[in-house]
Amino acid sequence: MEVVALVSGGKDSCFAMMRCLDYGHKIVALANLIPVDDAIDELDSYMYQTVGHQIVVSYAKCMGLPLFRRRIRGSSRDQGLKYNVTEGDEVEDMFLLLSEIKRQIPSISAVSSGAIASDYQRLRVESVCSRLGLVSLAYLWKQDQTLLLDEMIRRGIVAITVKVAAMGLKPSAHLGKELAELKCHLLQMNESYGINVCGEGGEYETLTLDCPLFCNARIVLDDFEVILHSPDSIAPVGILHPLAFHLEHKPNSSDIVGDSSIVQENSSCLYEVDGGIVHNDVENKQQTLNPVTTADACTNIDLRISKTGKNLFSIGCWIQDPCSTSEGLKADLVAVLSRIENQLKEEGLGWVNVLYVHLFISSMMEFGLANEVYMSFITEQKCSLGVPSRSTIELPLVQVGLGNAYVEVLVANEQVKRVLHVQSISCWAPSCIGPYSQATLHGEILYMAGQLGLDPPTMKLCPGGPTAELELSLQNSEAVANAFGCSIFSSAIHFLVYCSAHLTSSEKEQVEHKLHSSYITHLDCSNTGSYPTILYVLASYLPKGAYVEIKPVLYVPTNDDGVATRELEARGSWTASSEAFSGWSPQYSDLNDSCCQVHTIGGRICSAVISITDDIALKICSTEQLYHSEEHMKALARFCAFKLTKILIDNDFSWDTITMLRFYYSVEHSVAADVMSRVFSETFAELECGGSGRTDGVPIFNIVPVSASGCSASMNDIISCELLASKV
Known part of the structure; x- marks a missing residue:
């Protein structure tokens, strides 16, 4: 993919670009947000690092890429974890900046950012990307910070500290120091005070002066002054203000970079993006379906409703004996989702109450069409608490007279749930680009989306066949479970294992043996947990042509001991x-x-x-x-x-x-x-x-x-x- 990289000048955004190249993407432009006043070093921003912004302008020449900049006119108006489009918010400055870059370079399809642990920042980047039809790339997300710091230094990122704000870090002693010099001290401070070694808690900020991406020149800081922002005796806050710098030309740049694909002749230009741009959200351009009209084409719909308790119930809906006027999957799925939506309304509920969706379709060849219809009904705007988790498989529906679509939803009467929806492509776990989440926690039960053996950074099925896919799907499930403070090996209640009909008998047995041995190994090591119930289901086809898909249900006990006991x-x-x-x-x-x-x-x-x-x-x-x-x-x-x-x-x-x-x-x-x-x-x-x-x-x-x-x-x-x- 062609990528525009969000750069702040810090080590993380630079290393994120390097990771993009590692995974075969091409950086074609840089994007930077700066204060309105050049004399200001730092803004009171929840989103952007601006210390050292005076030097970031040189990145265009250092990398041979166009740099687009916009001055930050907004402020942190919407401070909730999940961002809602808010006029005058600083996130809208990013939206306007990326909108203009996309207008000038239409081939761009992804945005790179250096988010490591901040859900606040990640969700806002994902929100902007979703509105612009771009993919968020966050290859540092959820990575071990000690390992990241080691790799940044090992791979040649030369960055200095330009802000310190933590116990054990002193402005007079540590500002202007290179990461390599501070590594041992940062590790010691992590052990003593628990600081984040990559500065993810705001402990420190950096400015990259050189890295393998700087193929044309490196930055040399000639002079600076230290500004004491807060003279706190325990954790003083200090900022490095650049006074003078110059660029030092690099000879034999192609040997240094190792990939000249990012170098573009006469492309190291600076573009100032100003003014407002009309919002052109992708969501507003989606095709609008007419559920009522389409649903009327097939009136023989069997709608099943179960209320197995006071707080939870399920709705299963399908076409029984499709009428001759049915136009296939699209018509059937619109009809089914319309009936479910109407039933929710009759109950005084909506899609926001849905925890999980089982989407069964008659042909995986039409997965894209099914997804398009699905997204016309279930959107983030309709699900203020987060979109439901989902699994999708192909089943022999038509063969038994159930039409082309069958949907089962799990619904909660109360609007209380915790949803994990990471849309960024990262090394952590497979992304969910669209209105379905990795997992949904309701009460003390975690309902996890179907997990494939996808390599998270590339979103491609891993090689090696069914057992390799199962092993990776278990790793992906474990990453999601860890985000909720649990493990699939000690907390699983039930496993639904979908197997492709293309597996041989021997391959099925290998899958079962692999799952069993994985559990036995982990339980023997941890001495906790117990074996969950397991059901294997043979599906005609799975998404992406996978051999195996697992769908775990986990028990996540409450932190309130009074409730738990x-x-x-x-x-x-x-x-x-x-x-x-x-x-x-x-x-x-x-x-x-x-x-x-x-x-x-x-x-x-x-x-x-x-x-x-x-x-x-x-x-x-x-x-x-x-x-x-x-x-x-x-x-x-x-x-x-x-x-x-x-x-x-x-x-x-x-x-x-x-x-x-x-x-x-x-x-x-x-x-x-x-x-x-x-x-x-x-x-x-x-x-x-x-x-x-x-x-x-x-x-x-x-x-x-x-x-x-x-x-x-x-x-x-x-x-x-x-x-x-x-x-x-």
Whole structure:
């Protein structure tokens, strides 16, 4: 990609540019924001480093690149973590600057920044990039600061301190010193006082005088003065004010840089960007769909709603027997999302209440189209607390009469959630460029988006096949979990593992072995945690042609010990009547619990997987003639209901505590989706269910058609049941 780099003069923005080149991008322009008054060294800014701005103007000649500058006229008006477009805010100066650069250089598609740990800065850069249709590149994000400092010095960044503001750093002794000189002292101060060795807490700021990117010249600081900003006896604040400097020409520049692609003849020009530019947000240019008109084309929509508790419920929606006027995926997905949106409105809710979205489509070849439709409904503007997490896979929907799109959403009545949505491409974990987040925390349960084996800095699938993808997807999931203070190896409740239908039997077994061995290794090392429930699902295709995708659900205990340890009461009292079970139990008495996985956490959370294989099915059915018939499926449904109820009762959970109940069935068994739905509905009706999780006495669930599923990678289940219950 062609990149414009945000430069402040500091070491981080320069090293971020070097990382861009490492990953094959091309720096074509520089962008810098400076004070209105040249005599001012530092502004009271939450966003920009301006100390040393007098020298940054030389970067154009040093690098042979055009430098665009704008004077900062705004201030920090919106000081919330998530930025909302605010007139007169300093972020709008960045927007105007980048808007003009994009106008003059239309080929630019990405913006580089040196953010390491500041969510405040990262989110604002991402906001501006999103509005301009640019990609945010933040290759230093979440990297170990000690390792970063070492690498910056090792790779030839020569930077001096131009501001100090921390215990152990003195203006008289440490201003103007090179990083290499201060490295040992910074490490010592980190050990003694906990300061950030890269200065991410504002402990110090730097000015880069030379680096491998400076192919034409280096900067030599001839004279400066030290200004004592705050004479605090513990942590005095001092600033270095440049008085005189010159450029020293570099011979044989191509040998120094090692890549002459960033050098452009006659391009080291300075452009002053002034005045206002009309906002030309990409979001406003998106195609507007007409959900009502399109939805009217298909009126036969089966909308399922479950309220399995007071605070959480799910909505599953799909096209049942699509009408002949359906125009394919776009029409079906618009219809489904419209119905869900209308249902949310009827409940007095909106997309802001949605925690998670399962997006099932009939063809991954149309993923781009599905994403376009999705983004016309679910936007950051509609989700003030953060956009929901999401997973997307291809399933054989049309084969069983479910149209081209199937959407299931998890909804919370209250607007309380914590969302992690990193849109910048970095070395930390795969970015989520668009309205879906890496993870959403509600209560004490973390719902993580589907994770692929993507190399974060390149966003490409890693080589090495299925097991390599699984290993990297686990690493990516761990990075996301760490951001919430937990680990997938000690906190996982449940793992849903999607496998591509293109895997061989041997490759599936290798995936299962790799997942199992990874868990055993980590649990043996940590002596904490326990093995979660696991369900494998065979998908026709996965995004980007991946072999494996994992979707973890984690338990993240509250920091409030009083809440975490209090005794909780079950919500409601759903149980099956004794009469209903009296005729069922003997039939299943010779079947042990080997078909069940159950994982509970302190009586607060229960995850379960029920696996109905051919062997179990033959024991349940009275005659082989019924095998794979509707009557056969009803017998299997009765067994699932029996096991499900027993799990709830044995672990002191009720129906009202269930937050998710999903049945996967193999389309190889020629039973239509509407038949499966009816069979399970009739079965649950026999149990005389009560509580709020019902419709006319029948518990609500979602039926998902798959190529195959199972508790092992062999995926030989006829039916797999996936349950999650929570009292938190």
